[in-house]
Amino acid sequence: MSIRKTLLIAFVGVGLVSSALFAGSAFFKARQAVQAEIERSLDVQARGVSAQIDKMMFERLQNAATWSQLGVMQDLQVQDVDKRLSRFLADLQAGYGDVYVNLSCVDMQGRVVSSSNAALVGSRVATSAPSSLSASVAGAQVALEFPDGAALTSVGMYVPLRAEFREGLLGSLRLQLDWTRIYDVLDLAASGEGRMVAVLDGNGRVVAASAELRKRGLLMSTLLANWRDASATVVVRPGAPLGDSDVIVGSAASRGDARVPGFGWTTLVVQPVDRAFEPIHRMAMIFLGLFGLVLLFTVFTAVWVSRQIAAPIVALTLFARGYVRQKALGTPPDAGGGEVGELGDAFVSMVRDIALSQQHLVRASKLAVVGEMSAAIAHEVRTPLGILRSSAQMLRREAHISVEGRELVGFIESETERLNRLVSAMLDTARPRAMSFAPVDVNALVHSSVAMLAAQAEARQVVVSERLEAADAVVQCDREQITQVLLNILLNGLQILTRGGRIGVSTHDAGPNLRIEIADDGPGIDPADRAKVFEAFFFQREGGIGLGLAIVQQIVVAHGGEIEVAQSELGGALFQILLPRAQPGAL
Numbered sequence: 001m002s003i004r005k006t007l008l009i010a011f012v013g014v015g016l017v018s019s020a021l022f023a024g025s026a027f028f029k030a031r032q033a034v035q036a037e038i039e040r041s042l043d044v045q046a047r048g049v050s051a052q053i054d055k056m057m058f059e060r061l062q063n064a065a066t067w068s069q070l071g072v073m074q075d076l077q078v079q080d081v082d083k084r085l086s087r088f089l090a091d092l093q094a095g096y097g098d099v100y101v102n103l104s105c106v107d108m109q110g111r112v113v114s115s116s117n118a119a120l121v122g123s124r125v126a127t128s129a130p131s132s133l134s135a136s137v138a139g140a141q142v143a144l145e146f147p148d149g150a151a152l153t154s155v156g157m158y159v160p161l162r163a164e165f166r167e168g169l170l171g172s173l174r175l176q177l178d179w180t181r182i183y184d185v186l187d188l189a190a191s192g193e194g195r196m197v198a199v200l201d202g203n204g205r206v207v208a209a210s211a212e213l214r215k216r217g218l219l220m221s222t223l224l225a226n227w228r229d230a231s232a233t234v235v236v237r238p239g240a241p242l243g244d245s246d247v248i249v250g251s252a253a254s255r256g257d258a259r260v261p262g263f264g265w266t267t268l269v270v271q272p273v274d275r276a277f278e279p280i281h282r283m284a285m286i287f288l289g290l291f292g293l294v295l296l297f298t299v300f301t302a303v304w305v306s307r308q309i310a311a312p313i314v315a316l317t318l319f320a321r322g323y324v325r326q327k328a329l330g331t332p333p334d335a336g337g338g339e340v341g342e343l344g345d346a347f348v349s350m351v352r353d354i355a356l357s358q359q360h361l362v363r364a365s366k367l368a369v370v371g372e373m374s375a376a377i378a379h380e381v382r383t384p385l386g387i388l389r390s391s392a393q394m395l396r397r398e399a400h401i402s403v404e405g406r407e408l409v410g411f412i413e414s415e416t417e418r419l420n421r422l423v424s425a426m427l428d429t430a431r432p433r434a435m436s437f438a439p440v441d442v443n444a445l446v447h448s449s450v451a452m453l454a455a456q457a458e459a460r461q462v463v464v465s466e467r468l469e470a471a472d473a474v475v476q477c478d479r480e481q482i483t484q485v486l487l488n489i490l491l492n493g494l495q496i497l498t499r500g501g502r503i504g505v506s507t508h509d510a511g512p513n514l515r516i517e518i519a520d521d522g523p524g525i526d527p528a529d530r531a532k533v534f535e536a537f538f539f540q541r542e543g544g545i546g547l548g549l550a551i552v553q554q555i556v557v558a559h560g561g562e563i564e565v566a567q568s569e570l571g572g573a574l575f576q577i578l579l580p581r582a583q584p585g586a587l
Contacts, residue, residue, distance in 0.1 A: 026350055031280050033354050035248075038276050039234040042250025042269045046233070049189045049197060050252040050267035053182060053208075057263070060099075060157060060177060065137035067092070068159040068173045076105050076113055076161060076170045086114040086121065101154045101176040105161065108171050125174070135263065144263065146207055152219045155179045179208065186210040194275035196242065198224055202264035216242075227251070228266045236273070245274040290342070381419070389416040411452050418480050435478045435558060437583045442482070442514055443473040446505050449486040453494065461499040464490070470507035475514050476583040481555045486518075488548045489575050493520045502570060513561075516577040519568030530565050559583070 067073070075085040089103040093116040104115040110124045134143040145156040157175040162168075186197040190210035198218070199208040204225025206218050218224065223241050227249055239247045247270050254265040392412040395401065401409070450464050457464045475482075486505075493503045501521055508515045525533060534553040556563045561579040568574035 030283065030350065030354060031277065033357060034277065034280055037357060038248060038271060039250070042248060042271055043233045043252070045189060046250040046252035046267050046269045049185065049269065050254055050265075052185055053199060053265070053267065054254055056182065056185070060175070061135055061137045061142050064142045064157050064159045064173065064175055065140035068140050068161055069138070071164075073105065073161050073173065074164055074170070076107060077163060079107075080105070080114040083114070086116070086118065089114060089116040090118075092116070098178050099181065101178050102174075103176070104174045106171050106174055108169060113171070146201075146205075146220065152207070153179055182208045183210070183214070189269065194272050196270040198268045198270070200224060200228060200266045200268065204228070207265070213242075224268065227268055239272065242270065243272060245272050247272050248276065385416050385420050389413060389420075392416065408455065415452065418483070435481070437476045437478060439474050440477050440479045440482065441473050442475050442477075442516065442579070443468040443470060443507055445479065445483060446486060446507060446516070449483060449490060450505060452487065453490055456491075456494055457503075460494055460497070460501075462494055462497050462501045462503060464503045464505065467504065467506035470509050470514055472509060472581070473507055473514060475579050475581050477559055477579060478555075482559070482579075485552045485555050485577065486516075488552050489518050492548060493518070493522065493573075496520075497522045497572075504568075504570065510578060512582070513578050513580050516579070517574060518577075519570050519574045520572040521568070521570035522572035524567055524572045525565055533565055534563070 072085055072088050075082075080086055085105060089105070093100050093103050100116075102115065102117050102120065104112050104117075104120060104125075106125055107113050110126060112120050112123050112125060115121050134141055136142075140159050143158045145158065146152065147154075147156075155177045157177055159173050159175075161170045161173055163170050182199070186199070186208060187210050189195070190197045190212065195210075196212050197210040198206050198213055201207045204222045205220055206213070206222075206224055207220070209218055213219075227237065228251060229235050229249075233252065234248065234250045236246055236248050239245045250269040250271075252267045254263060254267075389412070392409045396406065396409050396413075446468060447466060450466060453464070490503065490505070493501075497503070497520055503518065503520045506517045506519075508517070534549050553563055556577055556579070559579055560583065561577060563578075564576045566574045566576065
């Protein structure tokens with residue numbers, strides 16, 4: 001056998017076969033990586049959608065329980081003669097926009113006594129509400145009713161009204177929820193990649209679904225009941241009744257709330273396998289095309305190929321084997337030119353993309369944990385904030401409250417409102433709140449922040465001093481977020497200092513920037529830990545959670561500024577914040 005034939009056979013045997021094996025291995029690993037990424041995405045999305053629906057339903061349940069206990073509801077026993085209750089219901093509906101289709105109060109005989117829709121007053125409705133879906137909220141039993149049939153656009157919520165001055169019930173408060181708001185959440189989650197989303201109740205009925213499932217008439221059906229799997233959050237199963245292709249199903253059970261256990265709903269996010277792996281299939285066709293070109297090129301240029309490509313193939317083979325053994329990229333080989341060179345470059349690029357995708361998945365998992373924890377904390381904070389604000393409003397009405405007391409009550413009201421907006425921003429799953437830049441006098445902001453914490457400083461016998469030396473203290477910034485930065489750092493100082501401690505806050509001009517310095521005489525921060533203090537979940541104080549300074553750094557960086565920690569002249573910690581006076585694009 002001639003050398004040319006030997007080299008040609010060797011090229012076909014070693015080059016094409018080896019390339020096919022490596023390409024097949026890469027294809028298999030890429031498919032595994034894509035499937036793992038899809039499964040993680042479905043799991044995260046299912047839990048996110050479930051948490052968002054839990055939040056929406058908890059707000060509706062809390063509204064129903066709170067409104068049912070208001071004194072104005074007692075007007076039901078006098079048949080709402082002055083229409084005060086009807087006006088109240090109409091104002092509530094207008095205030096909540098399109099959240100509620102109708103709000104009505106019905107007496108024990110089923111007659112609508114008052115309603116946000118005046119045309120319904122005097123009409124009669126069924127006197128008993130279904131109790132298959134109910135929850136106890138703040139001492140009130142709230143029931144949820146789904147109408148029969150697939151045209152599910154609104155859902156009824158019922159809560160009994162108890163008489164304050166006698167035993168028994170006056171009737172019930174009935175809230176008609178606009179269910180299409182739930183559809184909007186599911187449609188947004190299902191947009192792109194051919195995904196479908198459904199929410200199943202405890203009996204396996206589809207109580208809400210994305211547009212594709214609604215078109216198929218699956219609302220209120222039990223065809224997907226057996227897709228709930230308590231043993232796994234992501235499973236691959238046959239696609240019937242949705243189609244012939246297998247599907248990947250991510251599921252998340254409703255977590256409810258510490259005060260409301262939830263309705264036992266399950267959120268399903270469905271991804272058809274054939275749509276999910278379309279990019280992989282296209283890659284396989286590209287590889288097949290490349291192999292055909294290489295084979296054709298080999299037949300006509302055997303001698304040149306044997307001389308020019310044999311060595312690059314060996315190098316590429318060694319590189320691929322090294323990656324398979326060590327799971328790490330070495331120095332990419334010089335594969336030369338032509339199809340083999342392109343194949344080598346494509347393989348190296350593909351392996352790098354897989355490694356980068358794995359890193360992104362790890363970061364996404366960490367962010368998912370932080371997002372889930374933020375949602376849980378936000379749920380726990382909202383109710384105490386409402387209590388604080390209501391208590392402050394009642395204190396303001398006291399006739400003998402001092403001027404200083406009224407100022408402190410004002411601080412309580414303004415800060416609880418600011419925190420409530422912050423909580424709402426944390427619960428917004430669609431996107432974070434945009435910065436609201438406006439000219440702000442930082443000297444005044446520092447003075448206000450110190451005044452807010454004056455009572456705490458006095459109680460802990462800590463002296464907080466101000467040295468506002470900046471001649472031009474006006475900065476384009478978000479007032480609420482910079483206030484949060486100042487309060488977080490000052491509170492850290494107050495919590496770590498002993499009695500008799502000192503905190504100094506100063507401002508200085510720094511060219512186009514403004515520098516804020518907050519120093520204390522506490523134990524300070526070890527130089528080895530200064531690079532870690534702004535990392536999430538790093539804390540030194542007992543009882544801390546390690547998020548305060550991470551949030552501070554995020555806000556400062558979002559303003560285009562810098563924050564550093566050092567040792568202060570007082571012997572403790574020194575936080576230096578540098579903020580640009582002007583923001584690009586800000587008015």
